Amino acid sequence: MSDITIKITDREGVTHEVQAPTDMAMNVMELVKAYELAPEGTIGICGGMAMCASCQCYVNSDHELPEMSPDEDAMLAEAFYVKDNSRLGCQIQLTDNLEGLEIELAPES
Amino acid sequence: MIKTDILIIGAGPTGLFAVFEAGLLKLKCHLIDALPQPGGQCSEIYPKKPIYDIPGFPEVLAGDLVDNLMAQIAPFEPGFTLGERADTIEKLDDGSFVVTTNKGTKHHAPVVAIAGGLGSFEPRKPLIDNLVNYEDKGVEYIIRDPELYRDKRVVIAGGGDSALDWSIFLSDVAAEVTLVHRRNEFRGALDSVEKVQELKKLGKINLLTPAEITELKGNGKLEELVAEREGEEIRLETDHFIPLFGLAPKLGPIANWGLEIEKNAIKVDNTLDYQTNVPGVYAIGDVNTYPGKLKLILCGFHEATLMCQSAYQRIYPDKKYVMKYTTVSGVDGFDGTRKEAPKAVVKTIE
Numbered sequence: 001m002s003d004i005t006i007k008i009t010d011r012e013g014v015t016h017e018v019q020a021p022t023d024m025a026m027n028v029m030e031l032v033k034a035y036e037l038a039p040e041g042t043i044g045i046c047g048g049m050a051m052c053a054s055c056q057c058y059v060n061s062d063h064e065l066p067e068m069s070p071d072e073d074a075m076l077a078e079a080f081y082v083k084d085n086s087r088l089g090c091q092i093q094l095t096d097n098l099e100g101l102e103i104e105l106a107p108e109s
Numbered sequence: 110m111i112k113t114d115i116l117i118i119g120a121g122p123t124g125l126f127a128v129f130e131a132g133l134l135k136l137k138c139h140l141i142d143a144l145p146q147p148g149g150q151c152s153e154i155y156p157k158k159p160i161y162d163i164p165g166f167p168e169v170l171a172g173d174l175v176d177n178l179m180a181q182i183a184p185f186e187p188g189f190t191l192g193e194r195a196d197t198i199e200k201l202d203d204g205s206f207v208v209t210t211n212k213g214t215k216h217h218a219p220v221v222a223i224a225g226g227l228g229s230f231e232p233r234k235p236l237i238d239n240l241v242n243y244e245d246k247g248v249e250y251i252i253r254d255p256e257l258y259r260d261k262r263v264v265i266a267g268g269g270d271s272a273l274d275w276s277i278f279l280s281d282v283a284a285e286v287t288l289v290h291r292r293n294e295f296r297g298a299l300d301s302v303e304k305v306q307e308l309k310k311l312g313k314i315n316l317l318t319p320a321e322i323t324e325l326k327g328n329g330k331l332e333e334l335v336a337e338r339e340g341e342e343i344r345l346e347t348d349h350f351i352p353l354f355g356l357a358p359k360l361g362p363i364a365n366w367g368l369e370i371e372k373n374a375i376k377v378d379n380t381l382d383y384q385t386n387v388p389g390v391y392a393i394g395d396v397n398t399y400p401g402k403l404k405l406i407l408c409g410f411h412e413a414t415l416m417c418q419s420a421y422q423r424i425y426p427d428k429k430y431v432m433k434y435t436t437v438s439g440v441d442g443f444d445g446t447r448k449e450a451p452k453a454v455v456k457t458i459e
Binding site for chain 1: 357
């Protein structure tokens with residue numbers, strides 16, 4: 001069992017420091033749901049298939065993230081409020097090298 | 110007025126399976142769904158994606174699951190009100206309900222089962238300042254009647270299947286079709302992308318990429334769009350603008366039906382029958398919540414089954430009934446069909 005610490009800023013602007021397991025094949029979207037940092041039904045609507053962009057987040061630290069798949073890239077091309085540091089939370093797997101990751105949830109759209 | 114035994118709000122997998130369980134109890138069902146086709150998220154968001162946790166199916170595509178459910182419930186002849194959103198509910202003196210859609214269609218039933226998933230799907234609107242001013246004055250988010258665009262100039266925005274498919278379809282109907290997308294790449298079926306490419310070469314579709322619509326202009330109705338492509342401003346004269354950026358579910362009017370809501374879901378009694386705080390109104394599948402709730406299709410099937418047994422008791426309080434096994438009793442459709450296990454052949458060994 002190993003945990004990493006991640007800072008998540010919710011849509012109200014409140015930052016939460018949470019412990020995230022790296023041995024449960026979880027991603028950032030699921031972590032947000034597990035800690036209930038976004039209202040149910042406003043995040044992870046497609047379940048994590050990179051098909052809805054409801055888990056869009058801005059990555060504010062300079063961690064090396066998994067490379068963007070064509071699916072994620074294309075979904076972000078249709079999302080709103082997209083910035084250069086936008087990613088889909090469901091496509092960021094929680095791994096040991098993400099210790100200290102800082103992310104901010106994009107507005108609901 | 111449409112009359113039925115169980116009025117089901119939402120035609121996703123849970124709502125569809127409820128028709129089968131109700132049918133075994135000889136209860137008729139009618140379904141209302143805001144989407145133009147049954148299947149809910151399975152049809153709308155991920156029809157080509159596999160599901161691995163439907164009992165008995167090591168793997169099934171979401172779209173195939175819906176097709177199978179439709180085949181399974183066909184003998185029970187469910188009615189459908191599609192493309193309409195259930196807006197209001199009224200309880201009559203006899204305890205039955207009248208549910209009216211946004212288009213005014215009225216439905217009457219002694220039992221209402223809400224199987225609305227995450228809510229009704231509403232179009233996602235791009236963030237353009239004055240977009241809403243032109244709604245129904247040239248701006249539509251859903252194509253309901255393609256004939257509206259005959260011989261008109263149409264601009265479609267988006268990069269997914271619906272933007273591609275409608276551009277292809279309307280290229281034969283409209284006077285001019287322009288497809289605008291923020292990227293050069295499209296997220297859609299390969300054959301749709303190739304078809305658009307071909308139609309572009311034939312001059313039947315204008316492609317404007319990577320570009321975004323930034324402003325709408327017109328006097329009382331839409332006349333012109335302003336697009337930006339890599340810093341360059343481009344003006345497009347048009348009659349219609351159709352932004353197709355997918356649909357997002359919203360709980361919507363159901364939230365105002367006097368039902369107890371928690372975490373954007375309807376609270377139900379999971380120890381008994383998935384009834385809400387309003388007797389006669391049930392909530393099943395992803396739309397409900399209770400301690401330990403899991404939003405899984407297989408859980409929705411279970412909830413639908415228990416709901417139907419309770420609905421039967423509510424509709425026929427004086428009738429005694431025990432649950433039957435389909436293998437034993439077969440399935441008698443309302444359409445006169447009957448399915449049953451072959452009878453065993455008894456032979457004597459001499």
